[in-house]
Amino acid sequence: MAHALEPQAKTLAETGPGASFGVIQGLDPRMRIVVASVFSIVTVSLSTIPGLIAALAVSIGVLLMSRLPIRRTLKRMAMMDSFIIFMLVLLPFTTPGDAMFNLFGFPASWQGLWKATEIALTANAVILSLMVLVGTMEPVTLGHALHKLRCPEALVHLLMFTIRYIEVLREEYMRLRAAMKVRGFRPGTNWHTYRSFGYLVGMMLVRAIERSERILAAMKCRGFSGRLLLLQEFNLTLRDYVFAATLCIVCIGLLCLDFA
Amino acid sequence: MHIVDGALSNPVVIGGAIAAAGGIAMGLKSLDLDRIPTAGVLSASFFVASLIHVPIGPSSVHLILNGLAGLLLGWAAFPALFVGLLLQAVFFGFGGLTVLGINTVNIALPAVLTWIIFGRLIAKGTPVQGAVWGGIGGAFSIAATTAFVAVSLALSGDEFLPAAKLVLFAHVPVMAVEAVLTGFAILLARQVKPELFYKGASA
Known part of the structure; x- marks a missing residue:
């Protein structure tokens, strides 16, 4: 579906089983949705810069595992940043705290700069993991997986x-x-x-x-009765459990790093 | 208009998620089997419409058209716009996951309010009168969305207040563009397919 932004790119709906997303490809879609949700909730709850940098590193690690075109994915992530850059630039000037420097008589505070950095790190870590774990699915698979998740x-x-x-x-x-x-x-x-x-x-x-x-x-x-007929069965395999367990441990690690 | 993950405080995010779930439930209740294809195709058209860039001075704005979505869909605008935001977050990387709820409320609640206030007015009188009401509704829904975004930022911390005010002012031209476009869209729909809004207003 990314074609809407890049006309020359193939649509995600067309990629089908031929496209390879490395390790991520073989994992159960339901598990990918749940893991992405858990990871984003954990990331949003982090409040220290080292913790958030670690979270972003995890997202980038997952991106590397997925064999997605790295430049294009990061470019799309940067596109979101261009939306929020305005707010982030304003924050140091609007947050009270220790003065960092003065710009045309407006003091910029360190606290504001940290806050802006925190927001940027959180937003990027979450959206990157979401694009890699869920965005690599065929859109129709996403629908089926959501149905299976009630x-x-x-x-x-x-x-x-x-x-x-x-x-x-x-x-x-x-x-x-x-x-x-x-x-x-x-x-x-x-x-x-x-x-x-x-x-x-x-x-x-x-x-x-x-x-x-x-x-x-x-x-x-054709006798449509409002029921969803699922064309694919999902099965949780050992690999899914291993991946889920690994990411849970990583999440606990992130929380520990944050509280320490 | 999208708020990203990490900017808002937890109570705002959780409150938004609960409100969005309520709105989506209301919308789904109004969607019987016969209305699902209409809502789905309209949801897709609003997704496509949001990719249209309209020039304004040296810059351009992309359309939101949530007022028009509300006028056509009623409560069903909630799930329809939620689906749009979900797809944008997952496949385009706009917005975020934990803020999906609050973003849905900020865009869909004004749509529903527009429908409640202006839904009957656009079906009455001459097509031009309907179009004028539609234009006012289009401006109203953008104003309400901007105000909701500003409130969700302001509730999360005082340091966001200037940013919230800036968002409000930056969207005045967007309001004008959306008003004119919504008005003309309704004018055309009233002339080409007048029964559209009579049905929509009662559903």
């Missing part, structure tokens, strides 16, 4: 529909944009642009609803 059936249905139709609707959006382009539409800051984009969104929604009516009719025709 997520409400309607929510899983919604997730599966969203996954299925993002790509379809994105293609429709591209087609509408291409149609606008051949008619000489160039976006700018003006009323005409906003009106055209508004109509574009409205058209997409109207078409989406009409499409959903056809889908419903097709599903009813």
